[in-house]
Amino acid sequence: MTTTEQRPEAAPERRSRRPGRRRAGESRLLGLAAGLLLVGGAMGLQTMHLNAGEMSLPLTYAGDKGEDVDARRFTVRVDSVVAAKSIENYSTTIGTDHLFLVVNASATSSRKPYKLAQPVLLTADGKKFDATDRVDDAVTLANTWVQPDIWVSGRFVFEAPASALPGASVVFGLPSSVVVEPNQPEVEIDLGLDEEGARKLAASAQDVYSVKK
Amino acid sequence: MTEPSGESPEKRRRPVAVPAAALVAFTAFGITALLGGLNETPEEPEPLGQGAVLDQGLYSTKLVESRVTLERAENRFEEDKRFVELVFDVTNKGDETRTVGVPAQKLEQAYLSDSFAGSLLKINPAFGEEAGPFAFVRSKGGDTQQLHPGVTSQVIVRYELEGDRRPPEKISFEMASFEFRTDFNNELPRWMMVATEAGDSYLPEVKARVTLPVKKGGAA
Numbered sequence: 001m002t003t004t005e006q007r008p009e010a011a012p013e014r015r016s017r018r019p020g021r022r023r024a025g026e027s028r029l030l031g032l033a034a035g036l037l038l039v040g041g042a043m044g045l046q047t048m049h050l051n052a053g054e055m056s057l058p059l060t061y062a063g064d065k066g067e068d069v070d071a072r073r074f075t076v077r078v079d080s081v082v083a084a085k086s087i088e089n090y091s092t093t094i095g096t097d098h099l100f101l102v103v104n105a106s107a108t109s110s111r112k113p114y115k116l117a118q119p120v121l122l123t124a125d126g127k128k129f130d131a132t133d134r135v136d137d138a139v140t141l142a143n144t145w146v147q148p149d150i151w152v153s154g155r156f157v158f159e160a161p162a163s164a165l166p167g168a169s170v171v172f173g174l175p176s177s178v179v180v181e182p183n184q185p186e187v188e189i190d191l192g193l194d195e196e197g198a199r200k201l202a203a204s205a206q207d208v209y210s211v212k213k
Numbered sequence: 214m215t216e217p218s219g220e221s222p223e224k225r226r227r228p229v230a231v232p233a234a235a236l237v238a239f240t241a242f243g244i245t246a247l248l249g250g251l252n253e254t255p256e257e258p259e260p261l262g263q264g265a266v267l268d269q270g271l272y273s274t275k276l277v278e279s280r281v282t283l284e285r286a287e288n289r290f291e292e293d294k295r296f297v298e299l300v301f302d303v304t305n306k307g308d309e310t311r312t313v314g315v316p317a318q319k320l321e322q323a324y325l326s327d328s329f330a331g332s333l334l335k336i337n338p339a340f341g342e343e344a345g346p347f348a349f350v351r352s353k354g355g356d357t358q359q360l361h362p363g364v365t366s367q368v369i370v371r372y373e374l375e376g377d378r379r380p381p382e383k384i385s386f387e388m389a390s391f392e393f394r395t396d397f398n399n400e401l402p403r404w405m406m407v408a409t410e411a412g413d414s415y416l417p418e419v420k421a422r423v424t425l426p427v428k429k430g431g432a433a
Binding site: 051053054056086092093094095096097098120126127128129130132133134159160161164 | 308359400
């Protein structure tokens with residue numbers, strides 16, 4: 001009895017001691033390696049840290065004229081583009097030394113109602129033209145609630161020189177909110193105007209475009 | 214003159230030449246330090262008049278004129294208004310549409326602006342607070358606040374003349390300029406007014422001093 005009792009006592013000790021020592025040494029090495037890896041990883045992550053400027057950059061969903069371009073929160077489609085030399089508002093008629101570009105667009109949202117912000121005309125050489133402030137917001141699509149699963153249509157108006165047209169696209173987004181949210185979605189739609197198309201569009205500019213329906 | 218013979222003159226001159234040269238160098242150094250070191254002296258702002266063109270970095274600006282204009286009342290409830298106007302042809306050399314803005318009310322806050330009208334400083338004589346200034350772009354059949362990239366627009370900055378107040382003979386002001394650079398807390402560069410630190414705030418660097426005669430008798 002005594003021998004059989006002693007053996008099991010001693011045997012587990014020996015077994016546990018030796019692998020235990022080995023484990024301690026190994027685990028120290030492993031721990032060191034893991035620690036170094038974590039430190040390295042953390043330092044690596046620091047280099048990927050986005051600064052305030054980069055956080056403010058948008059997440060762009062791109063597409064072509066006539067396509068439904070889905071930016072997850074809202075979807076926009078550019079239906080047609082017309083040029084005009086003057087625009088008849090309700091009270092006044094405005095002229096220009098350049099061209100008025102009327103972009104007819106449709107939009108829908110996926111979950112929440114939104115109003116789109118006034119879009120930006122992005123030229124091939126990276127210039128950004130804001131939609132003109134000479135046409136009242138009320139007659140643009142920016143004035144319409146964009147609701148889930150309901151398509152609404154309207155216009156946006158730009159004033160730009162004809163030289164801005166080739167290769168231009170229109171960028172749609174949501175109005176800036178009080179709560180600053182990083183990487184807001186935007187939709188960039190290529191108007192599909194090459195040199196020839198731009199020249200034709202400019203030449204076909206109508207004398208007066210009326211916002212009255 | 215009474216040189217001891219035999220000794221070479223060079224040996225004597227050397228101990229004099231070295232301290233002399235050191236003294237000259239030291240004096241030159243001292244004078245330079247006293248005059249403000251080897252930093253570039255700030256450029257004197259150019260005095261500009263009517264018709265001159267100023268490169269403001271972000272904007273290229275032609276000083277067209279200053280004039281008095283009369284705006285007829287549109288109905289019998291309104292009165293005729295007289296304005297002293299500053300007229301500029303402004304080309305936006307940036308990549309984005311910018312708003313015209315207004316001249317800053319306080320000089321200490323002027324450096325925060327990146328608008329064209331914000332670059333107009335110390336407009337003299339002073340007009341009342343009620344008098345303006347108003348700034349806008351004149352275009353066909355309606356005014357706008359927008360300066361589109363690469364486009365030249367006529368910008369009007371004006372003050373209303375109250376009652377019978379006589380318009381000034383001439384109007385003078387200073388103009389600042391802009392540079393495209395990064396901010397201390399933002400790595401993306403943007404257009405900012407060229408300014409130098411002054412106490413707690415920054416003061417815009419004056420690029421040009423302008424004096425324009427005020428033309429009278431114009432009616433708009």
